[in-house]
Amino acid sequence: MKYLCLVCFDDATLAALPPAERTALNRESLAYDDELDRGGHLLAAQALQSVREAACVRVRNGRTSVTDGPFAETKEQLGGFILVEAHDMNEAIRLAAGIPLARLGTIEVRPIYEIPV
Amino acid sequence: MPSAGAIDVGTLYRTESRRVLATLIRLLRDFDLAEDALNDAFLAAAEQWPRDGTPANPRAWLVSAGRFKAIDRLRRRARFDAMEAEVAMRIEAEAEEDGSERDDNAIPDDRLRLIFTCCHPALAPEARIALTLREVCGLTTEEIARAFLVPTTAVAQRIVRAKARIRDERLPYAVPEPAKLPARLDAVLRAIYLVFNEGYSASSGVAVTRADLSGEAIRLGRLLVELLPEAEARGLLALMLLQESRRAARTSPEGELVLLPDQDRSLWDRSQIAEGRALAAAVAEQECAAGPYALQAAIAAAHAAAARAEETDWPLIARLYAALERIEPSPVVALNRAAAIAMAEGPAAGLARMEALRASGALASYHLFHAARADLLRRVGRFADAEAGYREALALARQEPERRFLERRLAEVRNAIAAV
Numbered sequence: 327m328k329y330l331c332l333v334c335f336d337d338a339t340l341a342a343l344p345p346a347e348r349t350a351l352n353r354e355s356l357a358y359d360d361e362l363d364r365g366g367h368l369l370a371a372q373a374l375q376s377v378r379e380a381a382c383v384r385v386r387n388g389r390t391s392v393t394d395g396p397f398a399e400t401k402e403q404l405g406g407f408i409l410v411e412a413h414d415m416n417e418a419i420r421l422a423a424g425i426p427l428a429r430l431g432t433i434e435v436r437p438i439y440e441i442p443v
Numbered sequence: 444m445p446s447a448g449a450i451d452v453g454t455l456y457r458t459e460s461r462r463v464l465a466t467l468i469r470l471l472r473d474f475d476l477a478e479d480a481l482n483d484a485f486l487a488a489a490e491q492w493p494r495d496g497t498p499a500n501p502r503a504w505l506v507s508a509g510r511f512k513a514i515d516r517l518r519r520r521a522r523f524d525a526m527e528a529e530v531a532m533r534i535e536a537e538a539e540e541d542g543s544e545r546d547d548n549a550i551p552d553d554r555l556r557l558i559f560t561c562c563h564p565a566l567a568p569e570a571r572i573a574l575t576l577r578e579v580c581g582l583t584t585e586e587i588a589r590a591f592l593v594p595t596t597a598v599a600q601r602i603v604r605a606k607a608r609i610r611d612e613r614l615p616y617a618v619p620e621p622a623k624l625p626a627r628l629d630a631v632l633r634a635i636y637l638v639f640n641e642g643y644s645a646s647s648g649v650a651v652t653r654a655d656l657s658g659e660a661i662r663l664g665r666l667l668v669e670l671l672p673e674a675e676a677r678g679l680l681a682l683m684l685l686q687e688s689r690r691a692a693r694t695s696p697e698g699e700l701v702l703l704p705d706q707d708r709s710l711w712d713r714s715q716i717a718e719g720r721a722l723a724a725a726v727a728e729q730e731c732a733a734g735p736y737a738l739q740a741a742i743a744a745a746h747a748a749a750a751r752a753e754e755t756d757w758p759l760i761a762r763l764y765a766a767l768e769r770i771e772p773s774p775v776v777a778l779n780r781a782a783a784i785a786m787a788e789g790p791a792a793g794l795a796r797m798e799a800l801r802a803s804g805a806l807a808s809y810h811l812f813h814a815a816r817a818d819l820l821r822r823v824g825r826f827a828d829a830e831a832g833y834r835e836a837l838a839l840a841r842q843e844p845e846r847r848f849l850e851r852r853l854a855e856v857r858n859a860i861a862a863v
Contacts, residue, residue, distance in 0.1 A: 327583075327585075350523070353523075354523045357519065357522070357523070361516070361519065364483075365479065365482055365483060365486070366482070366486055413482075413583060414577075414583030414584040414585055414586075415583075415584035415585060415595050415596070415598075415599045416577065416583075416584045416599050416602050416603070417478070419599055419603060420475055420478065420479075426523075437595075
């Protein structure tokens with residue numbers, strides 16, 4: 327079954343890390359993607375640029391409007407995602423717990439909803 | 444080139460994965476590491492066996508592969524966390540000493556350790572069941588949640604907490620020593636029977652029974668008897684088989700509840716009855732002091748022995764309930780004994796006992812008590828009191844088929860009052 331792991335953390339926490347630690351964290355995150363891939367779990371994984379680069383798009387009555395910044399102003403923001411294939415929710419949780427950023431932030435694990443055709 | 448007798452890895456996962464997992468937990472001393480290792484081992488098998496042929500000892504191969512994949516995984520993690528390297532070294536050292544995984548038969552069946560660990564008294568009762576169903580039976584979190592009508596996340600949390608508890612309190616991954624075995628076995632039997640009962644009679648909802656859980660419980664019961672042929676384990680298996688044998692007769696084609704006296708006994712599963720009765724009899728023979736499950740099995744066997752409800756040996760059943768009450772007194776047992784005495788000696792005798800129970804208040808919120816008492820009141824012609832009893836039962840009953848049954852009884856009694 328598929329689960330989406332939304333990697334959420336406070337940008338400020340990350341920015342406060344000494345550069346060496348930040349580099350190590352990046353390397354560890356990439357290494358973990360590899361581990362997931364080796365285990366046949368990785369479907370997709372990406373880090374996201376800062377929410378300052380976000381654009382929110384809405385279409386109402388045929389009009390498109392664009393606002394800058396995130397959808398919701400929260401302390402922890404979406405910083406990346408990993409789409410995994412897991413046996414069940416507990417395995418998805420186990421995989422999420424291994425994500426290095428889980429130590430700094432929160433991983434929201436969402437079971438994928440397969441829209442019926 | 445795959446060998447002529449190539450085993451389908453998918454099938455092998457279904458039949459062997461639990462056993463391989465149980466052994467990996469012992470070797471790696473960590474549930475999560477073992478789960479990763481199991482996954483890796485089966486991945487490797489799926490990749491290599493079509494190419495190299497199926498090994499002579501598939502289970503041994505999987506255990507060995509899992510162990511070495513775990514070491515690799517820990518070594519890679521050690522680049523970021525030095526502690527992992529120590530764990531990797533320990534596992535590797537133990538792997539070198541241990542020659543057992545050449546041969547499938549040399550690997551002990553570690554599932555018994557797993558069952559006892561999952562049912563450890565230090566864990567919350569719901570957690571024991573969730574953990575056992577997932578780790579020993581291989582159910583998914585989602586399947587367990589659906590079966591017990593709770594949210595998936597709730598089950599997931601229970602399992603995560605349980606595993607953390609096992610780790611934090613260093614619960615030993617072992618079969619308890621003889622002195623502790625009876626109490627620990629009781630926890631296991633209790634968990635299995637809870638699963639069975641959840642499947643036998645759903646606590647609320649539309650259907651009377653959920654077949655999958657009962658089947659799972661019986662499979663677990665069989666495994667337990669295979670690995671630990673204790674009398675109470677066999678007693679529980681006998682009890683479950685005998686109760687399960689009546690599944691087809693318990694509901695009418697329209698989904699209505701059919702009580703034991705009214706069931707079409709030709710719908711009872713003969714092979715389950717034969718097996719259950721044989722087990723119950725064997726236990727009765729060997730034990731001078733029968734345990735609660737053995738006694739309950741004997742009661743179920745007595746019902747199964749009657750070709751028609753009228754032939755039921757009620758005095759025997761009343762005696763068995765008396766014995767059960769002596770070793771495991773409870774209001775419910777007292778109630779069942781009262782009902783049996785009513786059948787053996789007449790409703791007045793049973794009613795007297797039920798009045799005592801009513802006075803104690805112990806069964807005030809148990810709908811079956813009110814229904815049973817109402818039934819006896821009806822049989823002695825005290826229709827007004829019976830009506831009150833059925834109404835009390837209805838106020839407490841949650842299952843649809845049970846509610847409809849009680850409503851029918853209530854209607855009958857009201858007609859009887861009107862006819863007077």
